[in-house]
Amino acid sequence: MSSPIVDLVPPEMIARYEPVIGLEVHVQLATATKIFCGCPTSFGAPPNANVCPVCLGLPGALPVLSREAVELAMKAAMALHCEIPPVSRFARKNYFYPDLPKGYQISQYDEPLAVRGWVEISLEGAARRIGITRVHMEDDAGKSIHDGFKDSDRYSYVDLNRCGTPLIEIVTEPDMRSSDEAYAFLTELKQVMQFVEISQCDMEKGQLRCDANVSVRPKGAEQFGTKAEVKNLNSFRFLKMALDYEIARQVGVLESGGRVVQETRLYNPDTGETVGMRSKEHAHDYRYFPEPDLVPLRISEEWRARVRAEMPELPAEKRRRFIESHGLREYDAQVLTATRTLSDYYEKAAAAAGDAKAAANWVMGDLMGALKAEGKEIAESPVSAGALGELVALIGKGEISGKLAKEIFAKMFSTGEAPAVIIEREGLRQISDTAALEKIIDGVIAANPKQVEQFRGGKATVLGFFVGQVMKATRGQANPAAVNELLRKKLG
Amino acid sequence: MEIASFTIERVQQGLRAREFSAAELAREALRFAEAENPKTNAFLHLCPARALAAAARVDEKIARGEDPGPLAGVPVAIKDVIVTKGVRTTCGSRLLEHYVPPYDATAVTRLEEAGGLVLGKTNCDEFAMGSSNENSAFGPVRNPIAPDRVPGGSSGGSAAVVAQGTAVVSLGSDTGGSIRQPASFCGVVGVTPTYGRVSRYGLTAFASSLDHIGPFGRTVHDAAVLLGAIAGRDPLDATSAEAPVPDYTAALDGQVKGLKLGLPVEYLKNLTSETGDLIARGVEVLKKQGCEVREISLPATDYAIACYYIIATAEASSNLARYDGVRYTRRAVGADTLSEMYRATRGEGFGAECKRRIMLGTYVLSAGYYDAYYLKAQKVRALIARDFSRAFEQVHVLVAPVSPFPAFKLGEKIDDPMEMYLSDIFTITGSLAGIPCLSVPCGKTAEGLPVGMQILTRHFDEPTMFRLADAFEKAGGAAGL
Numbered sequence: 025m026s027s028p029i030v031d032l033v034p035p036e037m038i039a040r041y042e043p044v045i046g047l048e049v050h051v052q053l054a055t056a057t058k059i060f061c062g063c064p065t066s067f068g069a070p071p072n073a074n075v076c077p078v079c080l081g082l083p084g085a086l087p088v089l090s091r092e093a094v095e096l097a098m099k100a101a102m103a104l105h106c107e108i109p110p111v112s113r114f115a116r117k118n119y120f121y122p123d124l125p126k127g128y129q130i131s132q133y134d135e136p137l138a139v140r141g142w143v144e145i146s147l148e149g150a151a152r153r154i155g156i157t158r159v160h161m162e163d164d165a166g167k168s169i170h171d172g173f174k175d176s177d178r179y180s181y182v183d184l185n186r187c188g189t190p191l192i193e194i195v196t197e198p199d200m201r202s203s204d205e206a207y208a209f210l211t212e213l214k215q216v217m218q219f220v221e222i223s224q225c226d227m228e229k230g231q232l233r234c235d236a237n238v239s240v241r242p243k244g245a246e247q248f249g250t251k252a253e254v255k256n257l258n259s260f261r262f263l264k265m266a267l268d269y270e271i272a273r274q275v276g277v278l279e280s281g282g283r284v285v286q287e288t289r290l291y292n293p294d295t296g297e298t299v300g301m302r303s304k305e306h307a308h309d310y311r312y313f314p315e316p317d318l319v320p321l322r323i324s325e326e327w328r329a330r331v332r333a334e335m336p337e338l339p340a341e342k343r344r345r346f347i348e349s350h351g352l353r354e355y356d357a358q359v360l361t362a363t364r365t366l367s368d369y370y371e372k373a374a375a376a377a378g379d380a381k382a383a384a385n386w387v388m389g390d391l392m393g394a395l396k397a398e399g400k401e402i403a404e405s406p407v408s409a410g411a412l413g414e415l416v417a418l419i420g421k422g423e424i425s426g427k428l429a430k431e432i433f434a435k436m437f438s439t440g441e442a443p444a445v446i447i448e449r450e451g452l453r454q455i456s457d458t459a460a461l462e463k464i465i466d467g468v469i470a471a472n473p474k475q476v477e478q479f480r481g482g483k484a485t486v487l488g489f490f491v492g493q494v495m496k497a498t499r500g501q502a503n504p505a506a507v508n509e510l511l512r513k514k515l516g
Numbered sequence: 517m518e519i520a521s522f523t524i525e526r527v528q529q530g531l532r533a534r535e536f537s538a539a540e541l542a543r544e545a546l547r548f549a550e551a552e553n554p555k556t557n558a559f560l561h562l563c564p565a566r567a568l569a570a571a572a573r574v575d576e577k578i579a580r581g582e583d584p585g586p587l588a589g590v591p592v593a594i595k596d597v598i599v600t601k602g603v604r605t606t607c608g609s610r611l612l613e614h615y616v617p618p619y620d621a622t623a624v625t626r627l628e629e630a631g632g633l634v635l636g637k638t639n640c641d642e643f644a645m646g647s648s649n650e651n652s653a654f655g656p657v658r659n660p661i662a663p664d665r666v667p668g669g670s671s672g673g674s675a676a677v678v679a680q681g682t683a684v685v686s687l688g689s690d691t692g693g694s695i696r697q698p699a700s701f702c703g704v705v706g707v708t709p710t711y712g713r714v715s716r717y718g719l720t721a722f723a724s725s726l727d728h729i730g731p732f733g734r735t736v737h738d739a740a741v742l743l744g745a746i747a748g749r750d751p752l753d754a755t756s757a758e759a760p761v762p763d764y765t766a767a768l769d770g771q772v773k774g775l776k777l778g779l780p781v782e783y784l785k786n787l788t789s790e791t792g793d794l795i796a797r798g799v800e801v802l803k804k805q806g807c808e809v810r811e812i813s814l815p816a817t818d819y820a821i822a823c824y825y826i827i828a829t830a831e832a833s834s835n836l837a838r839y840d841g842v843r844y845t846r847r848a849v850g851a852d853t854l855s856e857m858y859r860a861t862r863g864e865g866f867g868a869e870c871k872r873r874i875m876l877g878t879y880v881l882s883a884g885y886y887d888a889y890y891l892k893a894q895k896v897r898a899l900i901a902r903d904f905s906r907a908f909e910q911v912h913v914l915v916a917p918v919s920p921f922p923a924f925k926l927g928e929k930i931d932d933p934m935e936m937y938l939s940d941i942f943t944i945t946g947s948l949a950g951i952p953c954l955s956v957p958c959g960k961t962a963e964g965l966p967v968g969m970q971i972l973t974r975h976f977d978e979p980t981m982f983r984l985a986d987a988f989e990k991a992g993g994a995a996g997l
Contacts, residue, residue, distance in 0.1 A: 077619050081838045083720040084599040088754050118834050120858055127837020311881035316724035316831055318754050
């Protein structure tokens with residue numbers, strides 16, 4: 025979708041400018057309970073069911089910080105290579121809204137949980153680090169529902185189930201220079217958050233939300249331009265489209281002699297445009313001050329070390345290892361580290377197979393193909409990683425042919441049985457036993473004197489005919505290499 | 517039953533001797549409170565069902581031969597800023613006139629577990645903001661000692677019921693003097709424990725970093741027993757302290773000889789001569805008991821009122837934001853937009869003092885003013901706390917007046933907020949430092965108005981505070997000279 029304004033700004037004009045982009049990303053932590061009370065965070069409960077005096081903001085109720093939420097936030101900070109200072113502090117962010125029952129959000133302000141980190145993105149083969157300014161914790165507000173009720177023309181409804189859900193806000197440095205970089209950053213961030221199991225990052229459920237600060241400057245200029253904050257970027261596609269629109273809009277404004285105004289703009293996915301919000305709506309003075317109901321959050325060396333010890337290997341590290349010590353191609357390493365489940369599966373299969381490259385081919389080829397055909401996720405695979413590895417190992421040991429392995433795999437996929445079970449039951453073990461093969465080969469030679477004549481007469485291609493006959497006689501179980509060797513000996 | 521003069525000890529004796537059952541006592545206490553309350557307006561509402569149910573539990577325990585607890589059968593009144601499940605909790609505000617909380621404050625749960633009977637909820641300044649109880653939406657409280665005078669505030673009702681005899685003990689809340697000042701005005705004992713000693717869970721917040729729940733009693737012993745029952749770590753309050761709770765009554769042993777007392781010189785100026793004389797005589801009595809007295813300087817005292825009214829109002833402006841008409845708050849009718857609804861609800865609902873403090877607090881937290889006001893006030897608060905820790909390097913206890921003057925007349929100061937704020941000049945320093953302090957009756961003026969003496973100690977040294985107060989009480993206060 026493109027929009028009229030963007031179409032009016034020619035690409036060569038846009039190309040004279042360099043966009044400067046920073047993101048503010050909210051990630052919902054995958055805790056079982058809310059950040060300041062014991063209410064469940066489960067999605068889809070009836071409205072106002074998962075609530076208590078604390079998250080309802082009733083008079084006298086007090087917040088108590090969830091340790092689980094802090095540990096997930098610490099893991100997020102570690103995954104983003106941030107420093108975690110020994111003390112951080114919560115602060116109140118004050119504003120009125122019907123779905124904010126306390127009249128303030130408990131957030132962090134001048135002493136956040138973590139600072140100074142980075143995320144590496146790779147775009148067209150070139151790696152770049154995007155700086156992370158800070159990571160802080162906060163509680164989510166509830167949800168206001170403005171339509172869908174028969175009296176929606178007069179009333180809004182408020183559901184406070186989400187109120188008090190733990191969030192982290194990740195703020196980047198203004199380090200991105202294109203919408204593609206922003207897209208790549210958010211993709212990498214989401215992958216890391218899922219990998220470390222910090223969040224499911226389901227954008228439709230609001231578990232990952234993104235705002236962008238955008239400005240443009242003439243290429244080569246030192247000074248940043250005036251930025252606009254673009255909100256409501258609720259999918260990866262919208263992020264890219266909104267950024268492209270906003271970059272073109274700002275270039276258009278500057279090229280026509282105007283000035284970019286510092287403001288908050290809302291992306292409208294229906295029109296593909298960003299629209300300035302009335303200044304009154306965003307002229308908030310949040311009157312931050314330290315939250316007196318909570319003591320400062322102190323993170324000891326021991327606590328930090330314990331959480332660090334629980335950290336899994338990050339996807340980027342895994343990719344590097346897959347390339348360097350497993351000998352995978354970069355593309356394959358990318359595919360196999362897309363999710364934690366997939367990479368765990370692959371590593372288990374590779375270990376059982378004893379051949380990491382062959383295991384990679386089987387996982388990405390046959391397994392993912394079969395899963396895709398049935399619309400299944402890797403976690404639902406009927407073939408366990410161990411079983412797939414075993415199958416690959418059998419090929420490596422020459423006990424079954426690659427062709428036979430494919431048939432066995434199909435059976436494994438439909439029955440969930442181990443390869444050995446299928447091979448045993450169906451008598452599919454490859455015949456490498458020379459004595460047994462010699463007997464069969466002798467029979468084939470004896471039955472085809474004409475072809476023996478042809479071969480001995482110099483027609484080398486007839487060998488293929490003999491191999492085929494032997495295979496037929498063994499129902500494909502003969503070891504092809506052994507058959508070839510024996511045939512040459514006997515015919516030659 | 518002479519219920520108006522009962523102490524906890526007397527209640528327990530009566531129960532042990534089967535002189536009366538807890539149920540009989542509860543019925544008599546309810547009847548007496550109902551009959552006497554019109555004289556003071558100290559109770560906003562009684563909760564007979566709850567009191568009788570608690571009494572029945574006590575009687576059952578006694579019948580089974582179990583220990584019914586240190587507060588068994590004791591009628592307790594609760595300031596109406598402390599939430600009670602199923603019992604209306606108005607905070608003295610129009611906005612919460614019909615609000616019935618779905619849960620109990622930890623202090624209430626604990627005192628009932630100790631056998632206490634919650635008799636009813638007491639009047640107070642709206643959201644605990646005031647020094648005279650005149651800021652209640654439900655009418656002022658009259659001082660039981662002098663009905664044309666205020667009982668003090670904001671816990672005026674809780675002090676008055678104890679002075680009047682309509683409850684044996686009560687719970688109040690103190691942010692800048694709201695327990696000690698009314699205790700002084702009504703001639704009872706009022707205790708502000710160390711910050712964090714009693715859970716704030718269920719105490720409607722005024723200024724969270726300064727809010728305390730504390731007991732009133734007719735004797736030091738009663739206040740000590742009630743504090744012992746409600747004190748201690750609460751997992752529902754992150755600011756509550758882990759420190760173990762000692763047996764406060766064990767400290768009431770009269771051993772005050774050699775105790776070093778400090779008199780803050782900054783507090784002794786600006787006293788009415790009568791209050792000053794009574795405190796001076798009280799100090800002489802303590803000297804006679806063997807205490808060593810010296811003058812101590814708390815130089816940051818001059819900045820205390822300014823510091824307090826910045827921090828307390830800043831926190832209040834945020835704490836009171838939730839009364840917005842969206843959920844439990846009474847909502848103004850006729851508004852067409854959300855912001856109109858907010859304005860109308862809060863404009864109609866809050867009294868003048870709350871509005872004044874919300875505006876002050878909003879201002880001091882505003883962008884561009886935060887550093888000049890809030891941040892500076894926090895630094896002053898640290899200086900005040902340092903003054904106290906330095907003083908406590910030289911002495912065990914500080915002895916001071918509670919209020920510069922005794923109970924004033926209804927209406928006398930209500931139109932002059934600055935004059936009213938000065939009522940708290942001697943109490944807010946202790947609140948800002950978070951140290952334990954209490955008011956114990958010192959004597960009476962020529963007109964018969966009570967004057968309290970304030971005793972302040974180190975963090976968590978409630979035992980020394982109670983020991984000295986108890987010895988002073990037993991000596992007869994200033995009259996013991």
